[in-house]
């Protein structure tokens with residue numbers, strides 16, 4: 029859960045720690061079902077009982093992953109309930125989430141297919157190049173020069189796709205999602221509403237809301253973020269650790285053009301990313317040890333800007349703050365399973381990674397696309413979409429696919445978030461070597477573009493048909 | 497590398513009692529019944545195999561009756577009989593695809609397991625502990641589609657079993673038979689591979705002498721007026737751990753037979 033309270037203009041803002049709510053003791057009255065009733069008849073009966081909702085899929089968590097899943101499932105013909113504890117008007121507000129997302133080009137394809145891209149595109153800044161630099165604050169690249177120990181992901185080297193991706197404000201995506209969700213009949217949006225109890229029975233997943241309403245679904249989806257309460261209710265364990273780091277997030281406006289170049293500096297406290305935005309702005313994701321981050325966040329505006337400038341360098345000219353500041357405690361987790369009977373985990377509920385590679389939500393969207401593929405083909409065969417034999421396909425696909433990237437980003441952060449001389453020398457060598465190897469570099473780039481591995485149909489290039 | 501092997505977990509039921517039942521086989525399979533629906537349990541191979549088989553059956557029935565297999569409920573309104581329904585792994589999907597399903601099994605326990613599960617999932621399926629011979633004798637109305645999956649290789653009298661099944665098909669209707677071929681390759685993969693090497697099935701699940709050749713099925717149903725329209729093999733790929741439809745019918749195979757007459761399109 030990434031709910032933040034926002035202090036008045038430009039003030040320091042602390043994010044409430046991410047995490048789902050503890051589940052109240054799930055009550056389990058015996059399921060009453062009539063064998064002679066069809067699903068349709070049961071719907072009827074349930075809605076007549078009042079307060080109960082019968083859907084194909086009940087999604088808990090209306091963040092970026094849950095919202096995208098609701099739309100994609102509705103587009104594939106499923107009836108969906110989408111539950112979130114937060115009022116959508118709060119989630120739509122600019123102050124709710126100051127982050128940007130680096131959307132991989134495969135992800136942009138998916139938004140195109142979901143009919144969201146037109147709403148997003150005007151606010152999306154293409155990423156033309158990515159410059160990754162290691163080193164001390166006085167590195168020449170920060171002054172616009174080119175140094176040896178960096179990775180230069182040249183967008184032009186990526187045949188076929190015009191850009192590496194786009195930088196978009198999360199709030200732009202969130203508003204596009206809610207606009208579309210509210211216009212979709214097949215989605216019942218229940219927000220603000222908190223799930224208080226869940227059970228995953230042989231016949232249905234049942235979600236009890238705090239206000240007493242109940243949702244019956246063939247499948248429940250946990251899109252409730254890190255420390256998912258749904259995953260916990262299904263006894264799914266997770267490997268988790270904190271980084272002792274926080275990411276400071278804000279936007280700055282600058283004098284000169286960023287030319288669509290995203291930069292990432294590996295500084296001793298952690299990576300410092302400068303992501304190009306529209307209107308001559310950049311989004312900062314500045315990772316520091318938690319105590320240092322708190323201290324920086326508490327600085328007055330001019331001192332905060334000065335601290336940014338010292339890291340930023342002068343290549344974009346004069347800087348000014350263009351948003352409030354947010355901070356996010358960083359941690360890693362990877363679920364032992366992405367499924368249980370009548371439950372699938374997507375997005376940060378399945379695994380959450382360090383933002384060092386800007387891949388968290390891109391992984392989440394790949395989950396969404398893969399789950400829609402698996403459920404659609406299962407339904408086409410008359411299979412039960414909540415059955416473990418169906419969900420196993422999703423688990424195998426996504427858990428194995430994302431493990432390498434998740435643990436890779438963990439290693440990257442460990443490797444780069446320190447100032448130990450020999451390690452720095454070694455990683456400089458590593459970066460230069462990667463830079464020299466064309467094909468490997470392309471693989472790095474395509475991984476960043478989320479285009480590696482078996483692609484779900486929503487993510488496939490338009491020119492390739494998904495089925496022969 | 498593609499290796500064919502048996503999926504035989506599904507057949508654990510002697511499909512027929514009375515005239516053609518082989519009594520010794522009932523006990524052998526009854527103890528397996530409770531585990532039907534655990535995809536990680538003993539029936540894992542069947543759960544892996546099921547999607548491939550369901551797709552073939554859906555496409556065969558929809559194709560024969562001129563329906564769109566990709567539509568929401570391509571089998572809507574069809575009367576369908578699943579012979580040797582086991583725990584209901586085929587009946588339930590067929591019901592969701594719209595068919596009015598009757599599932600019969602000679603094992604009382606299988607029928608109970610299947611009915612319990614259908615109740616849990618809220619599907620109405622007519623499960624009966626019965627045999628094709630008993631249905632014919634009892635004057636059961638005919639079906640648009642009859643499924644005979646992994647049953648033939650467990651019955652005592654193949655011809656009588658197939659002819660009784662065929663008698664239950666409406667004019668213009670369709671029957672799908674799935675079984676194992678009596679070839680050296682089938683013994684190697686479906687018997688030795690599945691029971692001894694991969695340990696998918698308890699040793700003794702299959703008696704290779706009871707495997708049935710496609711020509712024997714064709715000959716058995718000919719007197720009923722049914723003709724074979726299509727056949728296909730099903731092969732397991734060890735590397736991808738997935739099944740797929742292939743041309744080679746030397747091991748596991750499926751046969752589609754149709755009966756002339758009737759309105760054709762249901």
Ligand SMILES: Cc1cc2nc3c(=O)[nH]c(=O)nc-3n(C[C@H](O)[C@H](O)[C@H](O)COP(=O)(O)OP(=O)(O)OC[C@H]3O[C@@H](n4cnc5c(N)ncnc54)[C@H](O)[C@@H]3O)c2cc1C
Pocket residue numbers: 029030031047048049088089090091092093094111112113114127128129130131221222223224251252253254257275277313356374375376377383385386387388389390391392
């Ligand atoms: C600093 C930072 C920068 C990042 N940059 C990038 C980037 O550039 N590119 C990228 O791809 N990813 C990035 N990420 C990762 C990305 O932001 C996350 O992966 C993504 O937002 C996760 O979305 P989600 O929908 O899975 O979870 P969340 O956003 O956590 O949503 C969970 C939702 O569930 C609701 N909820 C929780 N519990 C309940 C309950 N019991 N009942 C009802 N509702 C409940 C919450 O209210 C919330 O709305 C970044 C992350 C950070 C921290």
